[in-house]
Amino acid sequence: MHIVTAKEMYDTDRYAMEEMGLQGHLLMENAGRAVATAIKDQVSEEDQILILVGKGNNGGDGFVIARTLLQQGYSVEVLQIPNDEEVQGDARTHREIYEAFGYGYRRFDSVDSLATLSSRKTVIIDCLLGIGVKGPLRSPYDEIVPHVNQLDAKVISVDLPSGVPADEGVSFEGAIQADYTVVIQYPKTSAFLQHTAPYYGDWKAVDIGLPDHLLRGRNKGCSVWTKSDVVASLPEREPFSHKGSHGKGLVIGGSIQMPGSVTMTSRAALRAGAGLLTVATVSKVISILASSVTEATFIPLEEQEGRISSVEGIEFGYDGVAIGMGMGRHREGKELLEKVLKLSESPVLIDADGLYALKGYLSEVKSRSYPTIITPHPGEMAHLLDVSIPELLEKPFHYSRQFASRYGVHVVLKGAFTLVTTPDEKQWVHTTGNVGLAKGGSGDVLAGMLLAMVMQPQTVELALNNGVWLHGSTADLLTEQAHSTYDLLATDLIDGLSKTYRTI
Numbered sequence: 143m144h145i146v147t148a149k150e151m152y153d154t155d156r157y158a159m160e161e162m163g164l165q166g167h168l169l170m171e172n173a174g175r176a177v178a179t180a181i182k183d184q185v186s187e188e189d190q191i192l193i194l195v196g197k198g199n200n201g202g203d204g205f206v207i208a209r210t211l212l213q214q215g216y217s218v219e220v221l222q223i224p225n226d227e228e229v230q231g232d233a234r235t236h237r238e239i240y241e242a243f244g245y246g247y248r249r250f251d252s253v254d255s256l257a258t259l260s261s262r263k264t265v266i267i268d269c270l271l272g273i274g275v276k277g278p279l280r281s282p283y284d285e286i287v288p289h290v291n292q293l294d295a296k297v298i299s300v301d302l303p304s305g306v307p308a309d310e311g312v313s314f315e316g317a318i319q320a321d322y323t324v325v326i327q328y329p330k331t332s333a334f335l336q337h338t339a340p341y342y343g344d345w346k347a348v349d350i351g352l353p354d355h356l357l358r359g360r361n362k363g364c365s366v367w368t369k370s371d372v373v374a375s376l377p378e379r380e381p382f383s384h385k386g387s388h389g390k391g392l393v394i395g396g397s398i399q400m401p402g403s404v405t406m407t408s409r410a411a412l413r414a415g416a417g418l419l420t421v422a423t424v425s426k427v428i429s430i431l432a433s434s435v436t437e438a439t440f441i442p443l444e445e446q447e448g449r450i451s452s453v454e455g456i457e458f459g460y461d462g463v464a465i466g467m468g469m470g471r472h473r474e475g476k477e478l479l480e481k482v483l484k485l486s487e488s489p490v491l492i493d494a495d496g497l498y499a500l501k502g503y504l505s506e507v508k509s510r511s512y513p514t515i516i517t518p519h520p521g522e523m524a525h526l527l528d529v530s531i532p533e534l535l536e537k538p539f540h541y542s543r544q545f546a547s548r549y550g551v552h553v554v555l556k557g558a559f560t561l562v563t564t565p566d567e568k569q570w571v572h573t574t575g576n577v578g579l580a581k582g583g584s585g586d587v588l589a590g591m592l593l594a595m596v597m598q599p600q601t602v603e604l605a606l607n608n609g610v611w612l613h614g615s616t617a618d619l620l621t622e623q624a625h626s627t628y629d630l631l632a633t634d635l636i637d638g639l640s641k642t643y644r645t646i
């Protein structure tokens with residue numbers, strides 16, 4: 143499923159209209175009817191529905207939705223907010239068609255009369271503003287929106303909740319708080335930002351027949367990674383393969399202060415399918431790990447105050463390396479990382495404390511001949527970028543693309559909507575996973591799963607997306623079937639992974 147900016151949506155609309163002859167009023171008919179069908183799943187014939195119609199094409203959709211629902215016997219009233227003359231173009235055409243069917247509408251005069259009208263309604267359909275919204279709500283929308291938000295009625299927004307911008311990095315004040323949003327054709331970026339997504343409520347995208355291939359060709363494409371993508375791309379195990387063909391992985395990390403993270407990464411890598419796994423860490427951690435990761439082999443490293451001080455003794459013949467988890471933040475970190483990046487002839491995944499070490503070495507990462515992957519949470523990413531966390535979260539798509547292309551790295555920016563970005567700026571958003579993952583250790587498990595994935599016969603971008611999907615879906619399966627979002631532990635994910643594998 144493609145994700146678009148407002149500009150990409152308008153460009154696609156324009157192409158369909160101007161190059162393909164799919165005229166604007168036809169698109170609006172398709173949109174309104176598809177939305178009406180989706181709305182029928184959310185309402186009953188007993189509902190009293192009020193459709194609020196704004197001045198632009200989002201309002202035009204409202205007239206098509208109203209006609210479609212009225213024809214099918216639903217109780218619908220329409221309140222048009224602007225004056226008659228202000229409604230132009232395709233929206234006006236559809237108001238005329240609506241009237242030609244013998245249906246009437248009211249015109250907005252005051253919030254008091256809206257209050258009277260809306261008090262009897264059980265469903266409000268929000269066709270006030272779509273992707274054309276600019277700046278804070280102006281009169282009378284700045285009064286209408288707060289009124290709608292305090293009603294008990296179920297609020298269903300069309301395309302996006304009015305007032306919420308389509309794009310990231312756009313400030314806004316006040317928006318409809320929808321219970322449900324029917325998105326037209328493609329979800330917009332704001333459906334995946336932590337400060338705007340909650341306005342959408344649950345959502346579903348409906349097809350209005352736009353030409354998909356226009357978006358497929360984009361180099362900066364952005365999509366949601368879904369289960370069908372995993373099913374189509376996850377490599378099958380060859381019957382005559384051996385442990386070597388399933389990837390020989392190395393995990394470098396752990397310290398006497400933090401032995402757990404490297405344990406979780408290693409166990410997760412093995413569960414996710416790594417053929418062989420070696421853990422390079424300080425001796426005391428090895429004695430802790432030996433009983434819990436019995437399948438692994440170990441390389442004891444030199445240490446200082448319980449932390450790795452040298453990677454001497456490692457022979458870098460691995461198919462994938464993960465470094466940083468539980469390693470601690472110390473002066474030697476940068477030197478260790480630098481050696482690992484130079485000597486590894488394989489993908490290197492850098493997580494946690496490794497990311498702090500990376501900051502001083504960033505300028506040289508691009509010259510590596512093998513993929514480099516970073517897996518920061520927003521705090522780590524903000525630190526790498528030298529921006530504040532709120533600034534990063536305003537524009538995670540932009541910052542991830544900028545960072546990935548500037549340094550030639552794959553970025554897995556973790557969060558409720560984990561975002562995978564390649565050095566050539568392709569992006570995928572993940573909607574699997576839940577708040578049960580917001581607990582120490584979940585990231586260590588993810589790092590292990592990703593290490594295993596990059597060693598399988600698939601491209602790095604497929605590996606990262608499949609790994610993030612497996613991690614999030616395992617959390618979802620576990621919180622549906624056995625656990626709650628309170629008690630879920632990172633270690634549960636490792637054992638729960640078998641359940642997820644069995645669903646695909």
Ligand SMILES: NC(=O)C1=CN([C@@H]2O[C@H](COP(=O)(O)OP(=O)(O)OC[C@H]3O[C@@H](n4cnc5c(N)ncnc54)[C@H](O)[C@@H]3O)[C@@H](O)[C@H]2O)[C@@H](O)CC1
Pocket residue numbers: 155166169170173174196197198199200201202203270271272273274275276277278279280281283300301302326350
């Ligand atoms: N042919 C098309 O382009 C199609 C568009 N569709 C619908 O059309 C929408 C986009 O239509 P428009 O481009 O007309 O945009 P809107 O429907 O968002 O309306 C924009 C208009 O609202 C007013 N406005 C903007 N910001 C405001 C603010 N802060 N306060 C008060 N008023 C404000 C301005 O007068 C502006 O011209 C989409 O979201 C979708 O619902 C669908 O019908 C599918 C086809």
Ligand SMILES: Nc1ncnc2c1ncn2[C@@H]1O[C@H](COP(=O)(O)OP(=O)(O)O)[C@@H](O)[C@H]1O
Pocket residue numbers: 494518519556557558559560574575576577578579580581582583584585586587588613
């Ligand atoms: N609210 C949330 N909803 C969904 N996933 C989440 C949420 N909070 C955290 N996660 C996921 O949990 C993991 C946390 O990683 P991280 O912050 O590195 O934790 P740690 O290293 O302490 O284990 C990431 O995969 C992230 O996407």
Ligand SMILES: [K+]
Pocket residue numbers: 200268269270271272299300301302303304
């Ligand atoms: K809307």
